[in-house]
Amino acid sequence: MESVLSRYRNLVILVGVLFLQVLGLAVQVKRGSDAQDTRLIRIWAVGAITPMEKGLVALQNGSSNLWHNYLYLRGVRAENRELKEQIEQMRLEQVRLNEDAAQARRLQSLLAFKEQYISKTEAAQVIGSSGSDLSRGIYIDKGSENGVQPDMAVITAGGIVGKVLRVYPSTSLVILINDQTSGVGVILEKSRLQGVLGGTPNGEVMMKEVMSDEQVLPGETLLTSGGDQIFPKGLPVGTIAKVGAPKDLFLSITVKPSANLDRLEEVLVVLQKKEKQAVAADVPRARAADILAQRLPSVPEQPAPVPSAGGAGTASSAAKTAAAGAQPSHPESAGQVSGQAAGPTAGETAVHSTAGSSGTGKQQVADPSVGTKKPLAPAVAPPTAKPQGTVSQPRTPAPQSDTPPPSDADTPH
């Protein structure tokens, strides 16, 4: 026996080392995912490799910053001027979007929606990769010392990137959405069809679990559905690149990710997300009116049709809304007017004008019985009409007192 062992010593040791590793694999597979508990050997390996990566990335960034911030400043003035112009444009756009968001919040609050907000993020730099086709992951330069924890979402301005898998003191391993073990709940923006996003062994991103009888068109945008409890709802994921032949009752849908997963440099780790019920915020009216004046300088001033002093505010806002509704060539303006009317005195009006087109908005708001819910109710869809009366009334008590009661004076003759 001893002679056999000494004769085949090399082979025996090889078999022994392989057996130990297979045993180790079996233990890991039996215990399931070891994402939560980080093994000491991993900490040592990551601790040996990542400092070099961090140092090299810091050196690269330093030299790049030196060049771009201090040496190569050609065209900066022109670029600065262009950016300022862009800021002005975006300010106008922001006001419009704020109005839309306020309207959306009002609608959500009517339906008692709960929203998830990204309340705290941490910017991190990509310092390396896992260096393997088996697992597609990246290392970032933020770890538990910065508040990063496993299962946190990692995003960029373009779209989602992945989730934190393992956390070390000063680095973290992020598993990308094109890894074959990843899974993200997604929803198609237009058709509202839900599915699961995952990766393939060759690094493609696929939308899975969509039945073959559903219609999915290339080019459609994909958003997070929030169902995975990791990514907040509504973040951009990508677009449908190809819809292949069905396999096993499910469509084969290839997705082009919004974020460039091969060229990631900086990412955002979502440290905290809050879930709260949507609350309609009061939008400052003066600001919206300023923007309206800039956009529609030719809109003539409408005479206030309300003789009573208490209803002047509401009447003028209704008149402006009517003016916007009468201008079909300015749909954006119509939206803004509805936003303006969506102030504290005319919250209900905003809801109604959103529900219909600009034309219906005009009709609804120009209705002589504006301010009272009874005549307005038939003009909107039944599901929206019911909660509106119940929720918005206590939320806006002041306008009720300002609004004139329906009288003969309001009725056009």
Next chain:
Amino acid sequence: MQILPTSVPITYTSGEQIEVYRFSIPVTIGVPLVALFLQAFLPRRLTFFAYLDLPLLVTIFFAMARRNPIAGLLTGAAIGLTQDCLTAGPIGVYGIAKTVVGFAASSLGAKIDAENAGTRALLTLGFYLLHGIVYFGVARWLLSLSQRFSWSHGVVAGIANAVLGVGLYFLLDKLKQRT
């Protein structure tokens, strides 16, 4: 009878004549670490680098230079397991594959002359494919991961690794120490 010093290079053909090299401790630890670092760092900057496997090339080099199967398999196991630690997957897939390659490379290195570029390139290609097969087998049949193995991809990547390997071995030859 006077023995004349040999002035002509010796062509190693038998097991006894093949030289065995050793490496200093900083080289033994530092070179694999640098290879692992580059493997993790470069593919995000240079996409084509994802086809290369620097830790494997280092494993082959050390195993063939030492010509000791036990040292070869232990070198392969250590490098492979460290590479596993950097991935999100279970520890042992690269470990097993590189253990086998380390053992095979050192066993073969003890029997044939692997000092010229052509032999090294062919051996590297062969070991790359062996590594790929073992890696695929472990991932597929031990872990049930949906891995794909493509011969065409393997051969092309193997040739790329062989070309890089020949250059890399030439550089690493300078770190060898005769026993």
